Amino acid sequence: MNLVDYIKPENVKLDLEGSSKREVIEELVEHMAETDEESDADCILEAVLKREREGSTGLEKGIAIPHAKCDAVRKLSIVIGVSREGVDFESLDGKPAHLFFLMIAPLSESGPHVQAIAKIVKMIKLETFKNKLIKAKSGAEAIELIRRVENGEV
Amino acid sequence: MSNPFKNILLYIDGSESSIVAAQLAIVMSKEFRSALRVIYVVNENLLNELLKAKIFVQMEKMDYERDLEEDGKRYLNYIVKLADRKGLKIETILRKGVVHEEVAREVEECGADLLVQGELGEVLSLRDSFYEAGERILRKVICPVLIVRGRDKVERSYEDA
Numbered sequence: 001m002n003l004v005d006y007i008k009p010e011n012v013k014l015d016l017e018g019s020s021k022r023e024v025i026e027e028l029v030e031h032m033a034e035t036d037e038e039s040d041a042d043c044i045l046e047a048v049l050k051r052e053r054e055g056s057t058g059l060e061k062g063i064a065i066p067h068a069k070c071d072a073v074r075k076l077s078i079v080i081g082v083s084r085e086g087v088d089f090e091s092l093d094g095k096p097a098h099l100f101f102l103m104i105a106p107l108s109e110s111g112p113h114v115q116a117i118a119k120i121v122k123m124i125k126l127e128t129f130k131n132k133l134i135k136a137k138s139g140a141e142a143i144e145l146i147r148r149v150e151n152g153e154v
Numbered sequence: 155m156s157n158p159f160k161n162i163l164l165y166i167d168g169s170e171s172s173i174v175a176a177q178l179a180i181v182m183s184k185e186f187r188s189a190l191r192v193i194y195v196v197n198e199n200l201l202n203e204l205l206k207a208k209i210f211v212q213m214e215k216m217d218y219e220r221d222l223e224e225d226g227k228r229y230l231n232y233i234v235k236l237a238d239r240k241g242l243k244i245e246t247i248l249r250k251g252v253v254h255e256e257v258a259r260e261v262e263e264c265g266a267d268l269l270v271q272g273e274l275g276e277v278l279s280l281r282d283s284f285y286e287a288g289e290r291i292l293r294k295v296i297c298p299v300l301i302v303r304g305r306d307k308v309e310r311s312y313e314d315a
Contacts (some may be wrong), residue, residue, distance in 0.1 A: 059209065
């Protein structure tokens with residue numbers, strides 16, 4: 001599976017404004033609902049918050065991958081968000097999160113969801129990729145970067 | 155010359171390229187009158203890695219494992235139908251574990267003389283090439299491996315078979 005088949009430039013939200021975990025999640029979910037007309041923001045938000053109650057998806061080194069399964073989307077939906085200031089996401093290392101990957105999959109589509117999460121986890125291990133993505137100036141630039149990493153060009 | 159492929163094993167992961175591989179495996183099995191087995195492996199190792207990395211919680215991991223098992227059954231049933239359309243009866247195998255190890259084990263246990271699989275996925279770097287299941291299978295199994303590319307040509311062969 002290729003991430004670029006699931007993420008378009010409009011699915012990237014640079015300069016997130018939220019200053020708390022809840023605000024950032026709401027902002028990402030809202031953005032997903034705006035860019036995917038068939039999705040249901042309330043349902044997605046509920047699923048993501050429920051998942052976060054079971055354990056934070058804030059990882060180390062400024063990354064968070066909030067995710068959930070729910071039938072508020074028809075196919076795997078991904079929104080990438082960047083917070084220049086950083087947000088306390090109850091991360092594993094206690095440091096602020098800057099880069100967010102919101103991933104929502106329909107109940108019947110676990111395979112691509114797991115593969116996409118695993119792929120993102122692999123990609124963010126590449127420090128250069130992560131730093132460039134955080135500094136991207138546009139959604140198109142972010143997607144081009146992902147495409148290049150997927151093609152082994154970076 | 156005797157039939158070199160009496161026992162073919164097809165590995166599928168649900169991707170489009172594994173469906174193409176399935177079509178060619180079916181064509182070959184008909185042509186060579188080979189037994190065809192098809193295997194799908196629930197990537198338990200990947201789920202465990204995501205659990206270890208704290209991306210999944212335990213309940214969630216179990217939930218995904220069940221889902222992937224159901225996906226596997228669905229994919230295997232689809233290949234059974236593809237084979238059935240060509241009058242071929244095949245055996246299906248669903249396993250859980252480390253993908254390349256389970257495929258290699260099946261190759262040995264069923265005495266496969268050819269493993270067929272779809273084209274290899276993109277890799278993030280040379281270092282990461284070993285993470286890709288298809289690549290690992292290729293390096294691990296003890297029988298000849300056929301990597302199937304050329305979707306249009308394979309689809310035509312399947313339709314003509």
